[in-house]
Amino acid sequence: MNSQRLENARILMYSHDTFGLGHLSRCRAIANALVETYRGLSVMIISGATIAGAFDYRVRVDFVKVPSVIKLHNGEYQSMAAHTSLTDTLAMRRAIIRHTAESFRPDIFITDKEPMGLHGEVEETLAYLKARGTRLVLGLREIMDSPELLASEWAGKEMMEKIEAYYDAIWVYGPEGFNDPLAGLDVPETVRARMHYTGFLRRSRPRSEAIQPRPAEGYLLVTTGGGGDGAALVEAVLAAHEHSRATPDEAAVPRTLVVLGPYLPPRERADFIARARTLPNVEIIEFDNRMEDLVAGARCVVAMGGYNTFCEILSFDKPALIVPRTTPRLEQALRAERGQEFGLVRMMPAEDITDTPRFAGALRALCDAPPPSQTVDVRMRAVLEMNGLETVSADVGAWIFSAARPAPPPRPAQSEPAPEIRLGS
Template sequence: MMRRLEDARILMYSHDTFGLGHLRRCRTIAHSLVEDYRGLNVLIISGATIAGAFDYRARVDFVKIPSVIKLRNGEYTSLAQHMDLHETLKMRQSIIRHTAETFQPDIFIVDKEPMGLRGEVEETLSYLKTRGTTLVLGLREVMDAPHLLDAEWKQSDTMRKIDRFYDMVWVYGPPDFYDPLTGLDVPAGVRAKMNFVGFLQRSLSHDEMPDHRPEGDYILVTTGGGGDGADLIHNVIDAYREDPSLQHKALVVLGPYMPARKRRKLINKGAKVPHIKIIEFDNRMEELIAGAKAVVAMGGYNTYCEILSFDKPALIVPRVKPREEQLIRARRAAELGLIEMLLPEEAEDSRRFAEALKALPDRPAPSRSSPDLRLGGLVNISELIGDWLDERSRPHFTVVEGAS
């Protein structure tokens, strides 16, 4: 069954300053919702520099705002060198507000940053609340180390603002995996709004397989956006050079945000290892992960969902600064037996890393360790949207039997 709507609109905000995680998560949710609800239109506001490199289904579109990038020290800077950060943030804030005024969404979903980058969404939240828009905050199952998140949110009074503005808080993970607000003083009002929807399951598109997929078995090495992934890929190449008996074919995806100088260096270095093939980027990572025997990654949220969705043995070498999100996620997943983890300094030991890589394809799949793992996030979000539509009780809703 599919619910048909004359017109319902969802606006999504994805600030995107370092990688691709926020946009890819928003896009996954948007595509799932337009499959379930005809007449639903979704517009994604994104700061990702390559937002246009992805395919979007009918009734899903995006608005590109000027890009801001996060530096390795955690600070931000404007991507446009001729504009300072303050000017760029003013432009972003204005475009976000104007888009909301023009699009007039029924639901506004904000990804991860409750008030947006440097508070750029707060004005729009205030405006939309006055006109009755349902406001939803979507949080990763792991945000950051509690002491870091607590300090950041206290400085900007974020928890009080979440309680004031938002109608719902969706956590994109199951409650028994991790609580993103653990260690924080959470008001009862915010707790009451929280719904742990589960991990967001990924599936294959019906398009042709990407040209980059190698023939035969391979392990996939991915660092997500690639902005801080060069060290991991250097370590993989060094492991292959250290141990000639490591002969798994490896497909390495550098990521679109890897600096050009580091990219060239890795391509030249990898060309000397016959078992390694390096590509810069593929916008359909689901297909590459689905075709792999195993995955080596830093363990961002989206990659992790893909590892679980396609049930692939995985070796995770997490980022440990400036945020500890990947480290927390990897430790919890390793504790549950879902993945194997090496710390970055452990991966620098080429002999140890080579042994882990050799054993990886024979490691049990995640489902062997946790057969009840829930990947129901998209289904649960769809049901929450359906409940919201029922509450609205619009007289022009009809149910189309047997639609697909």
């Protein structure tokens, strides 16, 4: 990728990270692409992810860790520190976010997904940065939630009015025509005019060598993202292998690599690892900070359908079966439905994977299925262009170069002709 020079330009990104790794993964992909495109640019990511430091970042990308908050299955939040109340945790987060903005002095501030942040923790910082002339950008997934649930979540918060008041631009991280993330909401025309569909964010294999050994390529990859709500899928996969072993007259389920995710509860983690030891065709790892490598090495993928996994599946052109969660959001289910409609992935409802013989058959068939590039509906071939990172980089460059260009000198005032003076005789 060709690099252009941006002297001392700074971008601050906010990623609230209360459930899984999706927000940080998206911010990290954008940050790495930006510093690779523009030499001299620095990016700072504010993240609440407990394992934010476990990932590789490009030179000139760094992060500030705020105290972690976790989202429960019922949609409520609690502090990760048992001795600290949610109120105190949010107060600390708010102070760190504001102080970081004051110290870093960004040219651009990018908020991921939550317009005002967790419980409104970013609004004070947005007002401060707006006053000092920072460009404010809201980045939205191509699917936020069902319109009814999103409208209910934003009700009473004046969210649309605040988006209109604060944000200069809105990126939608998907192609136009795949999904409108604000469909069904009363969106002012001024907000619509600021929305820019970027395309999906393409992923690529890291350039450096992996530190940990990699399994031989050609496996069925099972990933649940962060893993906090992935136990049912892993359970179904192991049950399918146990069923396959007990019915030798059927074809075996393909060799499988399961990535549990860092947030899988300890009890389930220990149980799954113990069961996998008895299954010669299954390998389990707990976490890998280079999922791109694992997706690239797979024959096919079984996943829950979060945004980043969906982008990885399309980036590496892998046949995939999506088993989405439906609580507390419908985001994954809606993405899987759209993906299946356009011939990009297959979908199976979570309640169907408890039918073990049926699920085992689906796993056997998956790795022989054609990849998305061969099955995509002609209406959505643009989906596979996945030019989101290039679009984001182009926008950033245009904004910063425009801001750095000196204003033209004021034109000299046109002097009025001197009044005619007549001398009397």
